[in-house]
Amino acid sequence: MNASCDHSSPLVSVLMCTYNRPRYLPEAMGSVLAQSYSNFELILTRDGGCPVKDAIEPFLADRRLVFIDRQENRGKAYSLNRAIERASGKYVCYLDDDDAWYPQHIAVLVDALERHSQFGVAYSDLYKTHCRVQPDGRRIVLSKNVEISRDFDRMVMLQFNHALHVSVMHRRQLLERAGGYNETLKVLIDWDLTRRLCFYTDFLHVPVVTGQYYAPVGDCDRISVQQRKNVNDYLRNLLTIRSTRPPKPWPCLPDLAVIVVADQCDASLEQTLQMLWSQSFYPRMHYVPLSSDQLANFRTGIPDAVAITAPQGAAMGDKIDAVLPNCTAEFVAIVPTGLQVEKDEIAFLERSLVPLLTGGSEKVAYELAEATPQRWGAVISRQHLVEARAALASPDVRQSLAAAGIAVRKPEFTQYPFQFDNFLTAAAQVEQSGDWKKAARIYDYIAVEQGNTLWMRTLQANACYWAKDYGEALALMEPINQTHPTPARLLIEARCLQKMGQFERAADRYRWAEAILEARAYRPARGRELVKPTAAAKDLNSQETLNGYVEPDPAAGSRLGAAF
Amino acid sequence: MDTLNRTRLPDRGWAQHFEIVQELGDCYVQLGDYEQARDCYEKAAALEPDEAGPYVGTGIIALQQGKLADAQLAFRVALRLNPQSSKAYAGQAMISHQRGHMQEAFELYLKCLDLDSDNLTALLGLFQVSCAMGSFGRVIEYLKVYLGMHPGDTSVMFCLATLYLKDQKPKIARELLMNILQLEPANTDAANLLEEVEHRLAQN
Numbered sequence: 179m180n181a182s183c184d185h186s187s188p189l190v191s192v193l194m195c196t197y198n199r200p201r202y203l204p205e206a207m208g209s210v211l212a213q214s215y216s217n218f219e220l221i222l223t224r225d226g227g228c229p230v231k232d233a234i235e236p237f238l239a240d241r242r243l244v245f246i247d248r249q250e251n252r253g254k255a256y257s258l259n260r261a262i263e264r265a266s267g268k269y270v271c272y273l274d275d276d277d278a279w280y281p282q283h284i285a286v287l288v289d290a291l292e293r294h295s296q297f298g299v300a301y302s303d304l305y306k307t308h309c310r311v312q313p314d315g316r317r318i319v320l321s322k323n324v325e326i327s328r329d330f331d332r333m334v335m336l337q338f339n340h341a342l343h344v345s346v347m348h349r350r351q352l353l354e355r356a357g358g359y360n361e362t363l364k365v366l367i368d369w370d371l372t373r374r375l376c377f378y379t380d381f382l383h384v385p386v387v388t389g390q391y392y393a394p395v396g397d398c399d400r401i402s403v404q405q406r407k408n409v410n411d412y413l414r415n416l417l418t419i420r421s422t423r424p425p426k427p428w429p430c431l432p433d434l435a436v437i438v439v440a441d442q443c444d445a446s447l448e449q450t451l452q453m454l455w456s457q458s459f460y461p462r463m464h465y466v467p468l469s470s471d472q473l474a475n476f477r478t479g480i481p482d483a484v485a486i487t488a489p490q491g492a493a494m495g496d497k498i499d500a501v502l503p504n505c506t507a508e509f510v511a512i513v514p515t516g517l518q519v520e521k522d523e524i525a526f527l528e529r530s531l532v533p534l535l536t537g538g539s540e541k542v543a544y545e546l547a548e549a550t551p552q553r554w555g556a557v558i559s560r561q562h563l564v565e566a567r568a569a570l571a572s573p574d575v576r577q578s579l580a581a582a583g584i585a586v587r588k589p590e591f592t593q594y595p596f597q598f599d600n601f602l603t604a605a606a607q608v609e610q611s612g613d614w615k616k617a618a619r620i621y622d623y624i625a626v627e628q629g630n631t632l633w634m635r636t637l638q639a640n641a642c643y644w645a646k647d648y649g650e651a652l653a654l655m656e657p658i659n660q661t662h663p664t665p666a667r668l669l670i671e672a673r674c675l676q677k678m679g680q681f682e683r684a685a686d687r688y689r690w691a692e693a694i695l696e697a698r699a700y701r702p703a704r705g706r707e708l709v710k711p712t713a714a715a716k717d718l719n720s721q722e723t724l725n726g727y728v729e730p731d732p733a734a735g736s737r738l739g740a741a742f
Numbered sequence: 743m744d745t746l747n748r749t750r751l752p753d754r755g756w757a758q759h760f761e762i763v764q765e766l767g768d769c770y771v772q773l774g775d776y777e778q779a780r781d782c783y784e785k786a787a788a789l790e791p792d793e794a795g796p797y798v799g800t801g802i803i804a805l806q807q808g809k810l811a812d813a814q815l816a817f818r819v820a821l822r823l824n825p826q827s828s829k830a831y832a833g834q835a836m837i838s839h840q841r842g843h844m845q846e847a848f849e850l851y852l853k854c855l856d857l858d859s860d861n862l863t864a865l866l867g868l869f870q871v872s873c874a875m876g877s878f879g880r881v882i883e884y885l886k887v888y889l890g891m892h893p894g895d896t897s898v899m900f901c902l903a904t905l906y907l908k909d910q911k912p913k914i915a916r917e918l919l920m921n922i923l924q925l926e927p928a929n930t931d932a933a934n935l936l937e938e939v940e941h942r943l944a945q946n
Contacts, residue, residue: 308756321758666752
């Protein structure tokens with residue numbers, strides 16, 4: 179066993195927690211200890227459950243292994259927090275006890291973070307490996323899909339996770355600011371942590387597949403999957419995560435204050451607060467200005483909501499004046515009670531906030547999409563709102579804004595968050611209708627305008643194939659497969675070649691894809707082929723230049739396979 | 743057991759391994775490497791025992807090698823697994839065709855084309871059987887449907903022209919042949935048949 183370390187490179191702490199899964203633990207541990215990057219410590223915690231002595235026996239001689247053997251089951255969050263306390267690496271990364279990394283995983287992510295010091299977190303892509311579990315526990319691989327290969331998007335990260343925890347590496351010092359795992363959560367503990375990290379740093383996406391997580395077909399024994407079956411518990415955890423406000427300062431995220439303007443403390447106010455919680459996700463504090471006689475009635479189960487004393491019979495302007503001295507957030511949302519919001523809206527506040535976050539220095543307030551002259555609300559920078567109230571302390575806030583020369587308008591649909599997801603949904607609908615040519619054009623547009631190039635070019639090539647535009651699909655897929663081959667991409671290329679009557683080359687691509695699925699070495703017969711550069715290749719080259727990586731030798735997986 | 747999760751989208755579902763070995767097998771058949779193809783189909787069948795595709799592939803290999811009994815068995819298994827397998831019907835039709843059971847072959851080709859009007863093998867088989875049996879009405883309809891989907895397919899246009907001629911409709915045959923020659927001026931088969939059609943029209 180290789181226990182030698184190169185101490186000139188930074189130490190990495192690998193945290194792993196195991197509970198009742200000794201069958202797969204050796205593969206997971208072996209994949210860590212077989213990393214090409216050697217300067218790491220593997221902190222393995224047995225979180226109660228069945229003994230793992232036999233499973234870890236072959237690895238005990240490796241001095242990089244730190245084994246915490248706890249009898250009592252305290253949960254993953256607790257175990258990882260204790261492991262974090264023991265960790266001394268510059269970087270921290272995580273692996274579940276039933277997943278596996280490819281040998282270059284740590285090297286790729288350390289290199290990314292060393293070369294891009296402005297990023298605190300880097301993450302790669304992983305295969306979701308569907309498998310059929312045999313009675314003896316062996317896993318028959320059915321597919322290896324890159325389901326998520328998404329460039330960092332803070333809004334998505336706040337709304338729901340898009341970076342798989344097993345693919346994440348971060349600077350350890352970030353935990354001193356963000357805190358560790360939330361031990362009160364039952365599910366989504368990984369997202370809770372990555373969400374908090376994005377308050378302090380941007381994430382660097384390295385679009386290289388560096389490992390795999392298993393997804394058994396049929397009933398799944400994954401603890402996280404089992405725990406998600408309790409819907410109420412799941413939703414409670416989701417709201418807890420979304421209401422978590424890590425310690426300030428937040429260098430990457432301006433704070434938001436929501437002023438809920440209510441005539442009185444009644445059911446309509448509580449409904450509005452509930453709606454805010456279920457239909458917005460941006461971190462914020464809620465302020466409810468109420469007259470002193472109403473204040474005593476104010477009770478809510480919603481977190482981060484405080485009542486502020488306002489004068490009796492105060493108008494909206496006066497209520498805002500009462501709140502402003504109490505909040506320091508960079509942006510303010512004014513929300514009246516009783517707005518009619520569609521039930522499936524998930525970005526109620528964000529539709530008006532995002533144009534401000536991404537816009538320039540223009541003095542503008544974006545109205546809430548549902549606002550009416552009678553029930554008016556908007557999002558605005560706190561500084562502009564203070565200026566407006568100083569210019570004219572009118573009961574009508576709109577008059578104050580006009581007096582300060584601040585424009586008021588509704589956001590355009592194109593300014594809403596999740597534009598990329600909207601385009602993707604549109605493309606999927608077009609595919610469903612069978613218009614693959616149009617879908618290909620949409621993917622091309624997304625790749626150019628919205629990024630996520632590798633992913634979009636793959637979808638575009640697939641759409642071209644089903645549109646029977648085999649030449650175009652091939653032109654897109656060939657250069658990508660030279661550097662970023664995956665079974666899905668090779669399958670598209672092979673099918674095109676087969677349709678074009680190039681059976682030898684098609685067979686070569688199928689064999690290559692099969693080798694990746696079976697974690698075997700394969701040398702594709704590509705030396706004799708001339709691949710013409712395409713527009714897609716140009717996009718990808720620039721993406722690679724940015725990140726500096728190409729897909730590793732597909733034979734890499736074979737070393738992992740050979741170990742077991 | 744979960745049913746095979748097939749999708750037209752990349753990186754989705756769990757049919758990938760099966761599809762790769764199945765389609766690799768099809769590729770080997772095209773290359774004439776039947777041993778490799780058989781290995782692939784066996785592997786595909788092991789991955790997804792309820793899928794008909796590998797048995798169709800095995801049947802095609804047996805058919806190519808003249809092992810009609812083996813082919814028949816394989817297509818039967820395929821049809822048991824998937825009664826809607828147009829390719830298995832086409833395979834059975836080809837067996838009947840080779841055995842000289844024209845009526846049976848005719849019916850089986852029709853069954854195949856009812857399930858998949860795009861199956862060129864069945865279409866051309868049906869054309870041959872129809873010529874042998876002197877029964878043209880239904881096959882003309884199928885060829886017309888096919889040409890609606892593949893307007894430039896000159897080989898099917900030629901078959902259709904032949905059938906029209908046999909069905910005593912030389913004027914329609916002439917029109918089709920002239921269309922072929924517009925697309926492929928060097929198509930000697932079409933030119934020769936056109937000459938024959940012109941001759942027949944002149945005699946009338």
